[in-house]
Amino acid sequence: MTAVVEVDQISKRFRLYHERHRSIKDRIIHPGGGTYTDLQALDEVSFAIDSGQTVGILGRNGSGKSTLLKCICGVLKPNSGQILVRGTLAGLLELGAGFQPELSGRDNVYLSGSMLGFSRKDVDRMFDTIVDFSELEGFIDTQVKFYSSGMYVRLAFAVAVNVDPDVLVVDEVLAVGDERFQAKCMDRIRQFQLEGRTIMLVSHNADQVRSLCDRAIVLDRGRMIADGPSGDSVRIFREALMGEGRPSEGEAPPAVSVMIESVSTATGRFSARTNEPFNFEVALSATEPFEGYFVLELHTHDGTLVARTDPTGSPVSLSAGSQRLGVGLPELPLLDGDYELSVGLVSAFGHSVAAWREQVATVEVAYDGRASGLVPLAPNVTMY
Ligand SMILES: Nc1ncnc2c1ncn2[C@@H]1O[C@H](COP(=O)(O)OP(=O)(O)O)[C@@H](O)[C@H]1O
Ligand SMILES: [Mg+2]
Structure with missing residues (x-):
């Protein structure tokens, strides 16, 4: 396949x-002598996408995701490397990268169309289909600079998909x-997949990527650190994201390092029964005492x-060193x-x-009743 x-x-x-702190005198004495640093937003990124694939791009803020999409859409020119797109491409880029603020919605639709070769x-x-989809009939002759970001996205998405x-x-x-509009967009994306x-x-949203994409690419400070089936990439993304105790803006990095060593199954599988207790243990180590909460997810x-448990629902208090947590669900309401x-x-x-361990084990739930679906429901029925 090409x-x-x-x-x-x-x-x-x-x-x-x-240059912020340079005085005028300084600038005259040292013309052009402003200092700069180069920021490597993308670093030798390579991949190929086959026809019909849905590929997710994951990465923390500033990892280069938007820069990558802008390069692919031709809005930015990479310093080196090649990009080849076979066929027509329409993009919904970051706010501000796309429409001309001084032009009306109508003129921007025509401008985008002509940039796409129409x-x-x-x-x-x-035109009418685009405006219908955007639900902006009343504002189509308003300059785009007066649009709210929600309106802007509506029009941009409507153009891209139509x-x-x-x-x-x-x-x-x-x-x-x-x-509601987000749901409409997701429906349209699914329809595109079917086509x-x-x-x-x-x-x-890692869950969205996992459920929508066949494959996902993970960027970390401009480098591609994973490219594979979405489940694998999501795990790498979350582990990379969480492993480094990264300092995010205005927040001190956690000084304590906690590691989840393993969960209490040698085979990677737990057996459980519907509506019965489900217990397991987690082996951990901490470099220092740690106060926080235990979180569990099932996919x-x-x-x-x-299920994702309440992130402040299960407090834990760890001392330094290795230890075990017992985790118990009084009953497992899953079929x-x-x-x-x-x-x-x-x-x-x-x-x-x-600390995070993505898909650390499989829980195999057995059920011998006759209900079906994901969760057991047993309604009480009253006859009047
Ligand atoms: N036009 C620009 N000028 C200078 N730096 C930029 C510009 N656009 C993005 N950057 C920087 O490049 C890095 C990658 O940004 P971006 O691609 O927007 O990341 P993401 O979309 O993953 O959050 C960030 O450090 C960002 O500050
Ligand atoms: Mg971005």
């Missing part, structure tokens, strides 16, 4: 100038706007989140099937994740 998108060793640097006549034909692209590229912007189109999707094989178990610890301070 790749629809080929990204070959692309690097992108941004030059950041530090004639005015073509856009005439698509110009019949072979490749759809969507940055995180879908998180903006109301839930066999190629999709690249940046999302901070189905196809990546649907079945038969295999569920993937993930476990972690959240620190009490700042609620940052201190």
